Amino acid sequence: MKKYIQSFGYIGFVVITFIGLTKAFTTYEDPFDIYENPLVWLALIGFVLVVVMKEMVNLIAQKKADELQREKDGIEPEPSNAWWKKLMEKWTKSKAIEEEDEIVLDHNYDGIRELDNTLPPWWVYMFYATILFAAIYLVKYEIMGGDDQETEYRKEVAAAELELKKYKETTPDAFDITKIEARTDQGSLKRGNAVFRLNCASCHAADGGGGIGPNLTDKNWILGGGIQNVFKTISDGGRPGKGMIAWKKTLKPQDIEKVASYILSLQGTSPAKPKKAEGDIWEEN
Template sequence: MRKKIQSTVYILFVIITFFALLKSFMAYEKPLNFLENPLVWLALIGFILVLVLKEYVNVLAITKAKELQNEKDGIVPEEPNLWIKKLIKSWTKAKAIEQEEEIILDHNYDGIKELDNSLPPWWVYMFYATIIFAVVYLVRFHIMGGDTPEMEYQKAVAEARMEIDMYKATSPDVFDVANLELLTDEKDLKRGKAVFNLNCASCHLADGGGSIGPNLTDEYWILGGGIKNVFNTVSKGGRDGKGMIAWNKTIKAEDIAKVASYVLSLQGTTPAKPKAPQGEIWEGE
């Protein structure tokens, strides 16, 4: 009677828990996403562990009952994993501990005797494997001239660069700073001026004369002039702790190039209130 009650409770637990977990999974938009519903996943893992543990306990109980019954009936069970021991024994000529008297060498040193036993099979076959590996390595790298790990890395890098170049060549929207040139088209400068007035004029003034930021109309530059230096300054920001912020997370690279080109177009103009020069004279690239 007691076993029936335990079985009934266990079956009810499995059914109720299964449907509860199923309903919990269906309540989420992405039920298989662990980050979205970790508690449900933990509950599922716990449920599975309970089932596995229950079956494991049943197997142990059945095994123990068989052992007690065999002991009661006087039945001696076969040694477990006997076939594995026979297989290992067939791999080696090593003598068992009971037979070591047969292989003791004659010489004796301070009571220390030496056995002439065979090496363990795992050691012997591992030694053979190292010999085979050494032969393959010798032929592969020193006779056939195979690629070393460094050469494989260089080839992988070269292939990756080729793929990047092909992607850039077939994707006109990809911006490449290495090929950056000064933009002189009126449309580009107009766009650069609009972005400049929106984001930069508060520190450099609308005419580029400088206020909090430096004067952009003279030939002095703190971080270098030229289209690439100006682009990098706008993109990555000015000097640490006291310079302009990096705009690469706010402004697109294409617009930064247009802003940089517009800033360089202010060279030689006459602002209303020019700020004193800062930095050094830029002599060109």
């Protein structure tokens, strides 16, 4: 009775799990997305494990029954590694030492004689596989004009650039430094002023005249002027070892763009205590 209960339980589990997986595959748009549908993966793994374990139990039981039957018939059981020996004999076709006299060649050199062994099947099959691969390769790339590595690389780069373009079009936080322009509207400059006073004034003075940091009101720039250079300097930081920190980990790209625009609006103003000019004069092209 216990055996029948286990069989019915196994069949019921397999049927119910199979129906559930079928329903999930036909309902979900992407049933194999482990983040959105983890239960599908759990059910699938459980289904496979139960089926495999059931088959393993059957094999073990059958093997045990065969051993008992051989013991009952008085047949000596094979050693546990007999299957390995049979496999090696089949795949190498090697002769036992006692049988090597059958394949010894007639000629010898200084007492050294040679065995006339056949090629191992595994080596022969690998050789046939290389011939098959060469034929497929020839047809695909030389006859049908398949893409070579350079063409595949170019296609992948083009696809990546297209994906990047779509990402930038749909992501407001994605900034292309080559396309940003200095903002002049009052809202942006007001926001830039607030960010400047909170984060930059301690080193550059509230009016941009400079302190620990350089004067931001003259035409001299250490790392280049213009909106792109100022944006990059704020984002990536100043000169290694003695420049300011990189603010990209603290400020959003939008705020960096606005504070850079505000800094450029300070050009030509008259700070209370202007610091001596540093760097080279920058002329906007």
